[in-house]
Amino acid sequence: MSLAFLLAASAAAAHEGATGVVAQRMDIMKQMGQHMKTLGTMLTGKTAFDQGTAQRLAETMHQHCEHVAHMFPPGSDGHHTEATPAVWTNRAEFDASMRRLDAAVEELMAAAASGDKVQLVAKFKAVGQECSGCHDTFRQKK
Numbered sequence: 001m002s003l004a005f006l007l008a009a010s011a012a013a014a015h016e017g018a019t020g021v022v023a024q025r026m027d028i029m030k031q032m033g034q035h036m037k038t039l040g041t042m043l044t045g046k047t048a049f050d051q052g053t054a055q056r057l058a059e060t061m062h063q064h065c066e067h068v069a070h071m072f073p074p075g076s077d078g079h080h081t082e083a084t085p086a087v088w089t090n091r092a093e094f095d096a097s098m099r100r101l102d103a104a105v106e107e108l109m110a111a112a113a114s115g116d117k118v119q120l121v122a123k124f125k126a127v128g129q130e131c132s133g134c135h136d137t138f139r140q141k142k
Protein backbone atom coordinates (compact mmCIF):
# COMPACT_ATOMS: atom_id res chain seq x y z
CA MET A 1 0.00 0.00 0.00
CA SER A 2 1.04 3.56 -0.41
CA LEU A 3 2.02 5.20 2.84
CA ALA A 4 2.85 8.33 0.89
CA PHE A 5 -0.79 8.48 -0.09
CA LEU A 6 -1.92 8.49 3.52
CA LEU A 7 0.60 11.10 4.50
CA ALA A 8 -0.41 13.32 1.59
CA ALA A 9 -4.03 12.89 2.55
CA SER A 10 -3.43 13.99 6.12
CA ALA A 11 -1.40 16.97 4.96
CA ALA A 12 -4.28 18.22 2.81
CA ALA A 13 -5.24 21.81 3.37
CA ALA A 14 -7.92 22.55 5.96
CA HIS A 15 -11.34 22.88 4.45
CA GLU A 16 -12.64 26.25 5.34
CA GLY A 17 -16.32 26.47 4.83
CA ALA A 18 -17.16 22.87 5.72
CA THR A 19 -19.61 22.79 8.60
CA GLY A 20 -21.72 20.36 10.61
CA VAL A 21 -21.46 16.67 9.91
CA VAL A 22 -19.16 17.26 6.92
CA ALA A 23 -16.61 19.08 9.08
CA GLN A 24 -16.98 16.38 11.75
CA ARG A 25 -16.31 13.48 9.41
CA MET A 26 -13.36 15.32 7.87
CA ASP A 27 -11.99 15.81 11.37
CA ILE A 28 -12.37 12.13 12.28
CA MET A 29 -10.82 11.03 8.98
CA LYS A 30 -7.94 13.41 9.63
CA GLN A 31 -7.42 11.95 13.08
CA MET A 32 -7.41 8.43 11.66
CA GLY A 33 -4.79 9.63 9.18
CA GLN A 34 -2.67 10.96 12.05
CA HIS A 35 -3.02 7.71 14.00
CA MET A 36 -1.96 5.70 10.97
CA LYS A 37 1.02 8.00 10.55
CA THR A 38 2.05 7.66 14.21
CA LEU A 39 1.67 3.90 14.04
CA GLY A 40 3.54 3.76 10.73
CA THR A 41 6.55 5.68 12.07
CA MET A 42 6.63 3.32 15.05
CA LEU A 43 6.38 0.18 12.95
CA THR A 44 9.10 1.31 10.56
CA GLY A 45 11.37 2.01 13.51
CA LYS A 46 11.52 5.78 13.03
CA THR A 47 10.22 6.11 16.57
CA ALA A 48 10.54 3.61 19.43
CA PHE A 49 7.98 0.84 19.45
CA ASP A 50 5.64 0.95 22.39
CA GLN A 51 2.94 -1.67 22.64
CA GLY A 52 0.71 0.41 24.91
CA THR A 53 0.72 3.27 22.41
CA ALA A 54 -0.02 0.90 19.53
CA GLN A 55 -2.96 -0.52 21.46
CA ARG A 56 -4.30 2.90 22.32
CA LEU A 57 -4.04 4.07 18.69
CA ALA A 58 -5.80 0.98 17.37
CA GLU A 59 -8.59 1.29 19.93
CA THR A 60 -9.11 4.97 19.16
CA MET A 61 -9.26 4.19 15.46
CA HIS A 62 -11.86 1.57 16.17
CA GLN A 63 -14.06 4.15 17.90
CA HIS A 64 -13.50 6.52 15.01
CA CYS A 65 -14.69 3.91 12.48
CA GLU A 66 -17.86 3.35 14.42
CA HIS A 67 -18.60 7.08 14.55
CA VAL A 68 -17.64 8.03 11.03
CA ALA A 69 -19.82 5.32 9.51
CA HIS A 70 -22.86 7.35 10.63
CA MET A 71 -21.56 10.67 9.39
CA PHE A 72 -22.57 10.42 5.75
CA PRO A 73 -26.31 11.06 6.00
CA PRO A 74 -28.35 11.70 2.87
CA GLY A 75 -28.20 15.35 1.88
CA SER A 76 -24.67 15.90 3.18
CA ASP A 77 -23.18 15.78 -0.30
CA GLY A 78 -22.76 19.53 -0.73
CA HIS A 79 -21.06 21.80 1.80
CA HIS A 80 -17.47 21.60 0.55
CA THR A 81 -17.37 17.84 0.87
CA GLU A 82 -14.70 15.86 -0.92
CA ALA A 83 -16.86 12.76 -0.94
CA THR A 84 -17.94 11.65 -4.41
CA PRO A 85 -21.67 11.34 -5.25
CA ALA A 86 -21.09 7.56 -5.28
CA VAL A 87 -21.30 7.58 -1.45
CA TRP A 88 -25.02 8.22 -1.85
CA THR A 89 -25.69 6.55 -5.20
CA ASN A 90 -23.80 3.39 -4.34
CA ARG A 91 -24.53 3.19 -0.66
CA ALA A 92 -24.35 -0.57 -0.32
CA GLU A 93 -20.78 -0.64 -1.52
CA PHE A 94 -19.81 2.33 0.61
CA ASP A 95 -21.25 0.71 3.74
CA ALA A 96 -19.53 -2.57 2.89
CA SER A 97 -16.24 -0.72 2.56
CA MET A 98 -16.78 0.85 6.02
CA ARG A 99 -17.49 -2.58 7.49
CA ARG A 100 -14.30 -3.96 5.95
CA LEU A 101 -12.34 -1.12 7.53
CA ASP A 102 -13.95 -1.84 10.87
CA ALA A 103 -13.05 -5.53 10.62
CA ALA A 104 -9.47 -4.72 9.60
CA VAL A 105 -9.12 -2.33 12.54
CA GLU A 106 -10.42 -5.02 14.88
CA GLU A 107 -7.66 -7.30 13.64
CA LEU A 108 -5.20 -4.46 14.16
CA MET A 109 -6.39 -4.17 17.76
CA ALA A 110 -5.93 -7.88 18.31
CA ALA A 111 -2.42 -7.73 16.86
CA ALA A 112 -1.58 -4.74 19.07
CA ALA A 113 -2.89 -6.61 22.12
CA SER A 114 -0.75 -9.63 21.28
CA GLY A 115 2.33 -7.43 20.88
CA ASP A 116 3.41 -9.46 17.84
CA LYS A 117 5.10 -6.87 15.67
CA VAL A 118 5.08 -8.96 12.50
CA GLN A 119 1.32 -9.38 12.82
CA LEU A 120 0.93 -5.73 13.62
CA VAL A 121 2.78 -4.68 10.45
CA ALA A 122 0.62 -7.03 8.37
CA LYS A 123 -2.61 -5.73 9.89
CA PHE A 124 -1.44 -2.14 9.58
CA LYS A 125 -0.98 -2.67 5.85
CA ALA A 126 -4.36 -4.33 5.58
CA VAL A 127 -6.00 -1.33 7.24
CA GLY A 128 -4.15 1.02 4.89
CA GLN A 129 -5.51 -0.90 1.94
CA GLU A 130 -9.06 -0.43 3.18
CA CYS A 131 -8.46 3.32 3.56
CA SER A 132 -7.18 3.73 0.01
CA GLY A 133 -9.64 1.21 -1.39
CA CYS A 134 -12.55 3.34 -0.27
CA HIS A 135 -10.91 6.63 -1.20
CA ASP A 136 -10.34 5.39 -4.75
CA THR A 137 -14.08 5.32 -5.36
CA PHE A 138 -15.64 7.50 -2.74
CA ARG A 139 -13.27 10.39 -2.25
CA GLN A 140 -12.51 13.01 -4.90
CA LYS A 141 -9.03 12.94 -6.35
CA LYS A 142 -6.98 16.02 -5.75
Ligand code: HEC
Binds near residue numbers: 009022094
Ligand atom coordinates in the same frame (compact mmCIF):
# COMPACT_ATOMS: atom_id res chain seq x y z
C1 HEC B 1 -15.76 3.59 3.46
C2 HEC B 1 -14.97 4.67 2.91
C3 HEC B 1 -13.75 5.22 3.62
C4 HEC B 1 -12.84 4.53 4.36
C5 HEC B 1 -12.78 3.05 4.66
C6 HEC B 1 -11.86 5.50 4.78
N1 HEC B 1 -12.18 6.75 4.30
FE1 HEC B 1 -11.13 8.46 4.56
N2 HEC B 1 -12.51 9.50 3.53
C7 HEC B 1 -13.64 8.96 2.94
C8 HEC B 1 -14.43 10.02 2.33
C9 HEC B 1 -15.72 9.84 1.57
C10 HEC B 1 -13.74 11.22 2.58
C11 HEC B 1 -14.18 12.64 2.19
C12 HEC B 1 -15.08 13.18 3.31
C13 HEC B 1 -15.65 14.54 2.98
O1 HEC B 1 -14.90 15.41 2.47
O2 HEC B 1 -16.86 14.74 3.23
C14 HEC B 1 -12.53 10.85 3.33
C15 HEC B 1 -11.55 11.75 3.75
C16 HEC B 1 -10.38 11.42 4.38
C17 HEC B 1 -9.33 12.36 4.75
C18 HEC B 1 -9.33 13.85 4.50
C19 HEC B 1 -9.98 14.54 5.67
C20 HEC B 1 -10.05 16.02 5.49
O3 HEC B 1 -9.29 16.74 6.16
O4 HEC B 1 -10.85 16.47 4.67
C21 HEC B 1 -8.34 11.63 5.37
C22 HEC B 1 -7.03 12.15 5.93
C23 HEC B 1 -8.78 10.26 5.40
N3 HEC B 1 -10.03 10.16 4.80
C24 HEC B 1 -8.06 9.23 5.98
C25 HEC B 1 -8.52 7.91 6.08
C26 HEC B 1 -7.78 6.85 6.73
C27 HEC B 1 -6.42 6.99 7.38
C28 HEC B 1 -8.55 5.73 6.61
C29 HEC B 1 -8.25 4.33 7.09
C30 HEC B 1 -7.85 4.17 8.45
C31 HEC B 1 -9.76 6.09 5.89
N4 HEC B 1 -9.70 7.42 5.60
C32 HEC B 1 -10.75 5.22 5.57
C33 HEC B 1 -13.99 7.63 2.91
C34 HEC B 1 -13.33 6.60 3.58
